Amino acid sequence: MTVWDRPEPPTRPTPLDRERIVAAAIALADEGGLEAVSLRKVAARLDAGPMRLYGYISTKEELFDLMVDEVHAEILPEERPGDWREALRGHAHRTRRATLRHEWLADLLGGRLTLGPNALAVSETMLSALDGLADVDTVMRAVATVSAYTTGAIRREIADLRSERATGLSKLDWQRAHGPHVSRMLATGRFPALAKAMHEGAEVDAETSFSTGLEWVLDAVATKLAPLPG
Template sequence: MTVWDRPEPPAPPAPLDRERIVAAAVALADEGGLEAVSLRKVAARLDVGPMRLYGYISTKEELFDLMVDEVHAEILPEVLPGERAGGWREALRDRAHRTRRAVHRHEWLADLLGGRPALGPNALAVTESTLAALDGLADVDTVLRAVETVSAYVTGAIRREVAHLRAERATGLSDRDWQRASGPYVVRMLATGRFPALARAVHDGTEVDAETTFATGLEWVLDAVAARLAQGTTNTPGN
């Protein structure tokens, strides 16, 4: 039985429910990451005994599931797929950017993306909206592979961006400081002539911010999805 199937216990003398528990857990994670979340710490934040929480949540993993679903409410589209002017492409673009913005508000979410599908009501509503935007454009398998491909890009790009932010905090060095510190070494290595492609990238490439990088890569992935949808059928390796 999932945590969503299990009813909450009768109301105790001091008010407590899953909504309050999850809100406290999200606040702790926003402040200190997932390592700051435990049933004991959540109980302390709510000023109740830890055993009180076990009537509502059995494990920390269930608590994480509830936290992920809580944040998925922020990813839900504001416009229904059938009412969106840009069609399926705008629907997937919107989900991608809303997911990225949610991670910037709740950095810990990046650590929980990409595993097993989230099954909470908000997460299911996000998935339903995404699939509905593509419904009827191709066979079901093609639609599923399209959604999986975009999701894989979004998860990977977001995790890379968060890892970059964490590295900045861990070292105390901004990008400019890091480049200044590592610059002499990189110059020496490129001067050896062993890395001509990398040298061209360093000398001739244009540096852009994280949001532009994310948006550009997303459009390229959507271009590939559009090309596959135009063919109308799945072409998996080995077939």
């Protein structure tokens, strides 16, 4: 039985429910990452005994599932998308914005299908936007392809942000610090393609890079979609 199927315990003198537990856990994760979340710390924030929480949540993994599903409420579109491309594009951008608000989400994106009601509603929105454009397997592959790009790009962006905080160096500061080494390596002539990319390539911000890559992926998906016969 999943955490969503299991009923909550009866009300007790100290008010407690899964909604309050999840809100406290998200606040802790927003402040200190997933490593800051434990049932003991959540209970302390709620001024409740740790054993009280086990009536609502059996494991920390269940708590993470509930946290992810709660953030999926932020990813749900407010209006029905106009077409499949708008649906997948909107989902990608909303997922990125939600992860920038809740960096810990980057560590939990991907993997097994999230079964919470908000996550299922997000999946339904994307799949329904592609309904009738191709066979089911192609539709599933299209959604998976865009999701894989989205997850990978977001994780890379979050990794860069964490690296900046850990080292105290911005991307530009890091490039300056390592510039002499890179220049010596490129001067050997062993890396001509890399040298050309570094000398001639344009520097773009994270949002522009994400948007450009996403449009390329959507263009590729479009070549695989065609209305089903009859």
